[in-house]
Amino acid sequence: MSEELYYKSASELSGLLEKGEVSSLELTRSIIGRTKAVEDRVAAFNSYDEADALAQAEASDQRRSTGNISGPLDGIPVGIKDILAVKDQPLTCSSKMLENFISPYDATCIQKLKQSGAVLWGRLNMDEFAMGSSTENSATHPTSNPWNLNCVPGGSSGGSAAAVAAGEAVLTLGSDTGGSIRQPASHCGVVGLKPTYGRVSRFGLAAFASSLDQVGPMARSVEDASLLLQAISGHDLRDSTSFRKEVPDFSKSLESLKGKKWKLGLPKEYFEKASDSAAMEPVQKAIDFYRELGCEIKEVSLPHTEYAVATYYIIATAEASSNLARYDGIRYTHRAANFDPKDSVDVYNQSRAEGFGEEVKRRIILGTYVLSSGYYDAYYLKAQKARTLIRQDFEKAYEEVDALLTPTSPFPAFEKGAKMEDPLSMYLSDIYTISANLAGIPGLSLPCGYSNGMPVGLQILGKPFQEDEMLAIGQAFESAHDFKNQHPEL
Amino acid sequence: MSDTEKIDIEYVAKLARIALSEEEKAKFSEQLGSILGYIEKLEELNTEGVEPTAHPHPMENVWQEDVVSSELSVEAALQNAPKQRQNMVVVPKVVE
Numbered sequence: 001m002s003e004e005l006y007y008k009s010a011s012e013l014s015g016l017l018e019k020g021e022v023s024s025l026e027l028t029r030s031i032i033g034r035t036k037a038v039e040d041r042v043a044a045f046n047s048y049d050e051a052d053a054l055a056q057a058e059a060s061d062q063r064r065s066t067g068n069i070s071g072p073l074d075g076i077p078v079g080i081k082d083i084l085a086v087k088d089q090p091l092t093c094s095s096k097m098l099e100n101f102i103s104p105y106d107a108t109c110i111q112k113l114k115q116s117g118a119v120l121w122g123r124l125n126m127d128e129f130a131m132g133s134s135t136e137n138s139a140t141h142p143t144s145n146p147w148n149l150n151c152v153p154g155g156s157s158g159g160s161a162a163a164v165a166a167g168e169a170v171l172t173l174g175s176d177t178g179g180s181i182r183q184p185a186s187h188c189g190v191v192g193l194k195p196t197y198g199r200v201s202r203f204g205l206a207a208f209a210s211s212l213d214q215v216g217p218m219a220r221s222v223e224d225a226s227l228l229l230q231a232i233s234g235h236d237l238r239d240s241t242s243f244r245k246e247v248p249d250f251s252k253s254l255e256s257l258k259g260k261k262w263k264l265g266l267p268k269e270y271f272e273k274a275s276d277s278a279a280m281e282p283v284q285k286a287i288d289f290y291r292e293l294g295c296e297i298k299e300v301s302l303p304h305t306e307y308a309v310a311t312y313y314i315i316a317t318a319e320a321s322s323n324l325a326r327y328d329g330i331r332y333t334h335r336a337a338n339f340d341p342k343d344s345v346d347v348y349n350q351s352r353a354e355g356f357g358e359e360v361k362r363r364i365i366l367g368t369y370v371l372s373s374g375y376y377d378a379y380y381l382k383a384q385k386a387r388t389l390i391r392q393d394f395e396k397a398y399e400e401v402d403a404l405l406t407p408t409s410p411f412p413a414f415e416k417g418a419k420m421e422d423p424l425s426m427y428l429s430d431i432y433t434i435s436a437n438l439a440g441i442p443g444l445s446l447p448c449g450y451s452n453g454m455p456v457g458l459q460i461l462g463k464p465f466q467e468d469e470m471l472a473i474g475q476a477f478e479s480a481h482d483f484k485n486q487h488p489e490l
Numbered sequence: 491m492s493d494t495e496k497i498d499i500e501y502v503a504k505l506a507r508i509a510l511s512e513e514e515k516a517k518f519s520e521q522l523g524s525i526l527g528y529i530e531k532l533e534e535l536n537t538e539g540v541e542p543t544a545h546p547h548p549m550e551n552v553w554q555e556d557v558v559s560s561e562l563s564v565e566a567a568l569q570n571a572p573k574q575r576q577n578m579v580v581v582p583k584v585v586e
Contacts, residue, residue, distance in 0.1 A: 104566040197546045211545055240552040241545065310529040321506060328507070331579055332570035344584040349509035361508055365518055366525065368506040369497055382532050384542030389535070391543055424525055440546020464547065 005030040006167040007487055010224040013170060014072040017064065024064075024075030027170075028057035028119055031077045035122075035168040038490045043143050044153075044163040046082045047090055048122030053077065056119040063117065072227055074117025079169030081160050082123040083130060084215065085204035086110050089120075093206050094138035095128045097333050097355030107204020108239065109173065109215050109232040116231040121169055124159030128357045129324065130180055130208045132156050133429050136420055137359040144416075145188060146488040147454055151413040154184030160218045161188035166490060171228045172218045177208050178312055179408075179433025181216045182445035186408035186457025189447045189483065191225045191474070192218045196464045197440035198243035200229075201236030209319035210241070212312075212437040221484045222446060222475040226250040229467060245465060253468035254475060262473055264290055265300035265401035270432055282449025282456040283407045286477055290405070293476060298401055302393040305435065307386050312434040313427055314370050314383035321367030327355060362423060391439040398463050403473055406432050408445040408457035432459060442467045446474045447483040497522050 005027055008016075016022040032050055039045060060075035069075075080086060083093050085103035087110075092098045106114065113120065127137040135143045135158025143158045145151040146166040153162040157174030161184035164172050174181040176194035185192025193216045200215045207213060217228035233247040266287065271280075291297050329335040329351025336350035343349075356364070370379035397404065410431060419426045436443040441464055448458035458477070462470030478484055499519045503510045510518065564577050573580035 101570050104562055104569055237554055241549070243547070304535070307532055307535055310531050313525065314529060314532075325507075329572065330581055333572070335572035339582070341582060341584075345507060346509075347582050348507040352507055353509040353511075356508065358514075361510070361514065362518055362521065364506050364508065365497075365499070365502050365510075366522055369502045369522070369526075372502065372505060379529070379532075381542055382535075382537060384544060385537035385540040386532055386535055387543040388540050389537070391546060423521055424528055427525070438543075438546070 004034070004167065006034040006170075008170075009221050010073065010076050010170050010219065010227055011221070013076055017075050024057040024060040024119060025054065027075065028053050028077050028121075031121065031169060034166075038166050038168065041144060041149055041490065042146055042162050042166045042168065043141050044124055044159040044166065044168055046092055046094060046123045046125050046140050046159070049089065053119055053121050060117050060119060070115060070117035071231070073113070073231055075119060076170050077119040077121040078113060078228065079121050079124050079160060079163045079172035080110070081126055081157055081172070081174050083126060083175055083206045084110055084173060086120055090123055091206065092123070092140070093129045094126045094140055095355065095357065095360070096139045097327050099334065101332060105204065108201035108236045110204060112232050112234070118231070124157070124163055124172060126159055127156035128360050129206065129320070130156040130175055130177055131320070131359050131363055133179070133183060133426055134419065135159065135184070136416060137357060139357050142416060145413045146490055147189060148413065150415055151454065152187070152416055154187035154409070154413060156180040157192070157218065158184045161185050161190055161192065164188070164190045164218050164220055165488060167487065171224055173215060173228070173232070174218050175205055175213060175215050176437065177212045178316060178437050179430045181218060182433050182443055182457065182459060183409050183430065185218055185445040186459070187413035187455065189455030189486070189488070190218055190220055191222055191444070191446045192216065193225045193229060193467070193471075194436060194443045195229060195233065195467055196442045197437075198241055199442070199465065199467065200232050201234070201239040201242045203236055203238040207323040209316040210323060211319060212316060222471050222478050223251075223254065226254060226471050243465070248468050250468055250471060254472050257469065257472035260472065261294045261296070262403060262469070263296045263298060263401045264473070265298050265397055265404045267302045267305065267397070267404055267406060268299050269302055269305035270406045277407075277410055278451040279407055279409065279411050279456045282451065283458055286448040286458045287405055289477055289480065300397040300400055300404070302397060302435070304386065304389045304393050308390055308435045308438060309428060309431055311383045311386040311390060312430070312438060313366070314379050315387065315438070317363045317367030318371050318380050319367070321364045321371060324360070324364055327352065329355070359423070387438050390435055394435070394439045394441055403463070403470055404461040406459045406461065408432060408459040412451045412454035412456055436461055440464060442470055444470050444474050446478060448477065449483070497526065
């Protein structure tokens, strides 16, 4: 078990900070040192501001010395996906379009994180505008999986997952539109949580697909994920889709739910095709664990599962084509130097041609097509109706069980380049994660074993606004195993 | 929709305001053709009488007081503009 400061959990560090056995400055220096030592191989960051992080750490130590700490995250370095606005820091979405963009304000989750005293650390790499499952669609560079540098870390929050796995941050924030937190968490052997749609404000999150996007925590333990979720959750006047619902005290819930015997469902459509996949063995063992724990394990059906990928790629690309229309080269993005001045829209055409990468263009084109005149009813409206059926599948399943257990991904991390020329096969790798976004339910991925040395994730899908149940179910498994203390050799 | 129908890439690129290269046009036409072929799976699904979902949780209209609370200064709002002058974004001339 590793004793390095940078691999300790947020909950343990919180105690050490409180007892004065370590300062935030020491901890932050340890994280910076670790980052510098491994970043040439992992390449999780787009950029980081060392002086800014150290100043935040000093401020935290100052607060502590006067007895004014803000909570359990005070003084703890948290890495930020390069899609969330942090005032006066770059926000690139790993796109050439925003290569020079500096945020003029804080996202709401960032504002809350600052109020919690956390040390905001760096800008983490991602697939451009969160479109991808491998972080290879980044305009800056690919990120490597810390468990095997030839493999992808997953995506789109690949930098956030790799940084946590490599000890380059204690916690990180990611965003999840179709699995972008859970899938990289599973590939990098860490915990990733997509909250219920509406639990966390989307204000200051660069929009990909607004009815699907959620910000969420990535961590090395379930408890740490719950601490970060606590800090960022809650209704926000600046996001009308955020829910006016009280946020539970997740730590208290975790305590009170200990020892509960849950009713857990196995969606048969998820297991039918996956039974021979290499990633299934650890997942099956995890299911056996819950059975031995005394949980009732029950097969359930989500009959519209086979339509989820098609539904998702219509809705997500349609929303993206609309959201990304704002990147027009006029107000705050890359503007092409050469365009036809006689054609009043050519400055848009050329700026967008230069600023967007291939996958982003592909999705904007697809989204524009499915919304275009004559196709709207056949594609977009049809997909919105299919979405209703998918949501109802979950509602029915949750009448019988408390939560669902599934694999997070059909396979462990694949080699770089393996799927880049086949977008459809890349899209199909999200098959177990996208339904949660369509249904708006919360999902958690946690490490449950290995397949040929690469981490495998167990996905727990919970009821809307019951992240605490989902976390407690995850913690029951985690506390009986040692995965959270296992780190890649770098 | 049918398997043989191909995306009119010139037209869609024009709507999307993206100047695509000839290579991109050829590549995207082919790839999007196969993606659309997959998506057409939805045709077989009976959705008669099903309400469309735009938002995953039922929500009422959200009201709040109409209070001016401009949080950004003009300088901050313009700091990322590719070109600016006298508190304005400078755009290419489009009329003679």
